[in-house]
Amino acid sequence: xxxxxxxxxxxxxxxxxxxxxxxxxxxxxxxxxxxxxxxxxxxxxxxxxxxxxxxxxxxxxxxxxxxxxxxxxxxxxxxxxxxxxxxxxxxxxxxxxxxxxxxxxxxxxxxxxxxxxxxxxxxxxxxxxxxxxxxxxxxxxxxxxxxxxxxxxxxxxxxxxxxxxxxxxxxxxxxxxxxxxxxxxxxxxxxxxxxxxxxxxxxxxxxxxxxxxxxxxxxxxxxxxxxxxxxxxxxxxxxxxxxxxxxxxxxxxxxxxxxxxxxx
Amino acid sequence: xxxxxxxxxxxxxxxxxxxxxxxxxxxxxxxxxxxxxxxxxxxxxxxxxxxxxxxxxxxxxxxxxxxxxxxxxxxxxxxxxxxxxxxxxxxxxxxxxxxxxxxxxxxxxxxxxxxxxxxxxxxxxxxxxxxxxxxxxxxxxxxxxxxxxxxxxxxxxxxxxxxxxxxxxxxxxxxxxxxxxxxxxxxxxxxxxxxxxxxxxxxxxxxxxxxxxxxxxxxxxxxxxxxxxxxxxxxxxxxxxxxxxxxxxxxxxxxxxxxxxxxxxxxxxxxxxxxxxxxxxxxxxxxxxxxxxxxx
Amino acid sequence: xxxxxxxxxxxxxxxxxxxxxxxxxxxxxxxxxxxxxxxxxxxxxxxxxxxxxxxxxxxxxxxxxxxxxxxxxxxxxxxxxxxxxxxxxxxxxxxxxxxxxxxxxxxxxxxxxxxxxxxxxxxxxxxxxxxxxxxxxxxxxxxxxxxxxxxxxxxxxxxxxxxxxxxxxxxxxxxxxxxxxxxxxxxxxxxxxxxxxxxxxxxxxxxxxxxxxxxxxxxxxxxxxxxxxxxxxxxxxxxxxxxxxxxxxxxxxxxxxxxxxxxxxxxxxxxxxxxxxxxxxxxxxxxxxxxxxxxxxxxxxxxxxxxxxxxxxxxxxxxxxxxxxxxxxxxxxxxxxxxxxxxxxxxxxxxxxxxxxxxxxxxxxxxxxxxxxxxxxxxxxxx
Numbered sequence: 001x002x003x004x005x006x007x008x009x010x011x012x013x014x015x016x017x018x019x020x021x022x023x024x025x026x027x028x029x030x031x032x033x034x035x036x037x038x039x040x041x042x043x044x045x046x047x048x049x050x051x052x053x054x055x056x057x058x059x060x061x062x063x064x065x066x067x068x069x070x071x072x073x074x075x076x077x078x079x080x081x082x083x084x085x086x087x088x089x090x091x092x093x094x095x096x097x098x099x100x101x102x103x104x105x106x107x108x109x110x111x112x113x114x115x116x117x118x119x120x121x122x123x124x125x126x127x128x129x130x131x132x133x134x135x136x137x138x139x140x141x142x143x144x145x146x147x148x149x150x151x152x153x154x155x156x157x158x159x160x161x162x163x164x165x166x167x168x169x170x171x172x173x174x175x176x177x178x179x180x181x182x183x184x185x186x187x188x189x190x191x192x193x194x195x196x197x198x199x200x201x202x203x204x205x206x207x208x209x210x211x212x213x214x215x216x217x218x219x220x221x222x223x224x225x226x227x228x229x230x231x232x233x234x235x236x237x238x239x240x241x242x243x244x245x246x247x248x249x250x251x252x253x254x255x256x257x258x259x260x261x262x263x264x
Numbered sequence: 265x266x267x268x269x270x271x272x273x274x275x276x277x278x279x280x281x282x283x284x285x286x287x288x289x290x291x292x293x294x295x296x297x298x299x300x301x302x303x304x305x306x307x308x309x310x311x312x313x314x315x316x317x318x319x320x321x322x323x324x325x326x327x328x329x330x331x332x333x334x335x336x337x338x339x340x341x342x343x344x345x346x347x348x349x350x351x352x353x354x355x356x357x358x359x360x361x362x363x364x365x366x367x368x369x370x371x372x373x374x375x376x377x378x379x380x381x382x383x384x385x386x387x388x389x390x391x392x393x394x395x396x397x398x399x400x401x402x403x404x405x406x407x408x409x410x411x412x413x414x415x416x417x418x419x420x421x422x423x424x425x426x427x428x429x430x431x432x433x434x435x436x437x438x439x440x441x442x443x444x445x446x447x448x449x450x451x452x453x454x455x456x457x458x459x460x461x462x463x464x465x466x467x468x469x470x471x472x473x474x475x476x477x478x479x480x481x482x483x484x485x486x487x488x489x490x491x492x493x494x495x496x497x498x499x500x501x502x503x504x505x506x507x508x509x510x511x512x513x514x515x516x517x518x519x520x521x522x523x524x525x526x527x528x529x530x531x532x533x534x535x536x537x538x539x540x541x542x543x544x545x546x547x548x549x550x551x552x553x554x555x556x557x558x559x560x
Numbered sequence: 561x562x563x564x565x566x567x568x569x570x571x572x573x574x575x576x577x578x579x580x581x582x583x584x585x586x587x588x589x590x591x592x593x594x595x596x597x598x599x600x601x602x603x604x605x606x607x608x609x610x611x612x613x614x615x616x617x618x619x620x621x622x623x624x625x626x627x628x629x630x631x632x633x634x635x636x637x638x639x640x641x642x643x644x645x646x647x648x649x650x651x652x653x654x655x656x657x658x659x660x661x662x663x664x665x666x667x668x669x670x671x672x673x674x675x676x677x678x679x680x681x682x683x684x685x686x687x688x689x690x691x692x693x694x695x696x697x698x699x700x701x702x703x704x705x706x707x708x709x710x711x712x713x714x715x716x717x718x719x720x721x722x723x724x725x726x727x728x729x730x731x732x733x734x735x736x737x738x739x740x741x742x743x744x745x746x747x748x749x750x751x752x753x754x755x756x757x758x759x760x761x762x763x764x765x766x767x768x769x770x771x772x773x774x775x776x777x778x779x780x781x782x783x784x785x786x787x788x789x790x791x792x793x794x795x796x797x798x799x800x801x802x803x804x805x806x807x808x809x810x811x812x813x814x815x816x817x818x819x820x821x822x823x824x825x826x827x828x829x830x831x832x833x834x835x836x837x838x839x840x841x842x843x844x845x846x847x848x849x850x851x852x853x854x855x856x857x858x859x860x861x862x863x864x865x866x867x868x869x870x871x872x873x874x875x876x877x878x879x880x881x882x883x884x885x886x887x888x889x890x891x892x893x894x895x896x897x898x899x900x901x902x903x904x905x906x907x908x909x910x911x912x913x914x915x916x917x918x919x920x921x922x923x924x925x926x927x928x929x930x931x932x933x934x935x936x937x938x939x940x941x942x943x
Contacts, residue, residue: 013359013360014359014375021378024397024433025381040396084291084295085295088293091289092289092292094289100293100297106304107300109487109542111535112511113494113510113511113531114308117514117528118528118531119307121307138303140299141300161654161656162656162658164643164650164656165656166658167644168728169649169673169722170669170672170673170674171644171673176644180658198383202386205511219388222386222388227501238386238389242384242385246384
């Protein structure tokens, strides 16, 4: 088989797979702008009415607000706990390090239904069911691996001698970490936080058990909507979530490249 | 010359290192581990406990699990679906990951972005977009009929086909990125060496690259399999009752039948299966290298 | 005491290491290292990677805590003092200049952290330092705008601005190309003479250590192999490792043939007996030993021109290579192969296969212990 034929074949395969991946996303976004009443693709015309109906519906607005609160709070907790953990794992010698990092990553390979059921059973006596804080605490557990992994990666590639140069010339070690190292690894932390936020916004099962009633987040509302309604409101809600994720990621990327330009 | 050799033996001063230095890593890790223990491990223990004891100690829920035809069928369906999903995900992810490995900066970045964009869309939406596409009035059927390939709409929904199609698509980004990470670690100069010694592009790939990529394939496969076992939304939305997977059954037991011990038992069994597989993975591949190559 | 030491005593600290020990898990990185460094000296820690030199430096800096042993600066123990309070300056291989600060701000950093100097006084110090490293005009630039050599000079200015009594340098020239490295070596020595601080300089490059240092500490497998001035180390190595590590060497296994008074003769591989310098190692007749002869100490002639008092051996040239100013020849002597270095005119007429006569002064034939704890007895080739 000649090299060019192989390369062409590979490119064709790659293109096909990418289309397979992207297409449903395009479908959803397109339908959210549909002027028709039904979930059909391609949509008959362009219209913003579904976004308007969401904006005007207090339940949807409330759901979006809840998602924002839960997501931000869980991402914050994940960062506050995960960043020091990353420092410990990368910079220090610890017994059973592999076991400990496996423990942190556990949450990501556990089936969501198991996490949801167990969390619910645990929260009932604690009175954390139907609370934003409760859900945020639960989501923080699965947000932490994202923060730890990305922060660790940033830490590993950062030059430790920069921190040491500050310390040996008089800076207090904590000052050196906060003012020298943290700014350098902030891209990793921010990316981890975004992943944690997005994961929380998409999470369905734990949210259904813990906050599935009155103050439910968007993911739960979309799920009940999908099984009940058949109009493009669902598509619009999802598109909003996508937009939110893209916006957060884009602004993070922009701030990082600004920071890089300053220090490169 | 000034005496600089080993000076006369001096008594050993100073015992071991300060206790402050020793405690720092523990202090840094403690909050994180404590949180996970409280909000994750403790609930799991509680769930296992509840599966054994509702009114006095009883293994009955487990007995039901292993004897009831409903549960056994669901477990078989779950494992089968997860296995097939894994195979197809690997088949599709491999060329994509390979393309990522051999591509230069801009092309690689582009492919990576496109691979990861679907990640930003939640599972519910990705599943239900297939609902739209594969329906009787959906785009696929319309296209097939317009091309004259079929005369009546094909039933493409609510069967294993739609479930697998959607699950593979959902798990593809992660599989690709994991494989990519593993492939990056393969020494490409080995392939160059093979080609210099006369191997064709295909031969070099088949005899050098592919065997070296197999550990990565097994690793990614294990990971995808574990995740696929726990799927809920996709089979619920796109499958018929015949395609029910274990997560759905647990949900029904818990939220509708309110049979907590039964649900907990099923959950415990699922937990044990996934933990065992993850432990095997960890033994050979180390869980924290998973996302090593997927830094965005 | 040499003249540098006398002048520098005021500005350089005396450093003592006492049985310093550090292990990482099962591997011993630094094994009971003891050292006395006089005030103001330029001391190199020289050794292959893994010998423990960087670990020792990090222990002195305070980034690592020793498992046992002590570190004394001006006779006061600093082992319990955290690194930011030790008042030491340090220069790293990767320069480690703060990217978001200007050159002047980088240099002024230790002053901001350690002192309460007024803005004006600080400004003056910074200018002084930049002048010292000959970068006075670059104060407002950012590190990314400077070349590697310039960045390293800024790093030195930063390390010296608060007049520390000890300066640590961790392979600072490793990232520079050969020509720049040689220029910077001269620069560093000039700065050292001006400032007079005590310098501990880590390197794996023996030429660098020999040309720059007052004293060299050769390290091997977590221990000190030998300490001495460059000349002593090169001309009177105490063991196999040092003899082999510094410069080119011919190491021949031999048996002690004859010991009497000042005279010592050994029998080398091909049965011939040659005289050797008495040295300090105990020599018992009949015992095995290793002799060292430096390639440049051997004279090569085509004919037997022996004079009284000199040993001459005959050999055959196996290989010649041209090195611009010299020729290096491999001469076979029975089972041994000797490396010989001759000036260009000498080697010009020689060719492979030619029979030649080697001669040297018996004082350059040095005895080495056949094996000791600081030499890698199993791995070393004896050529």
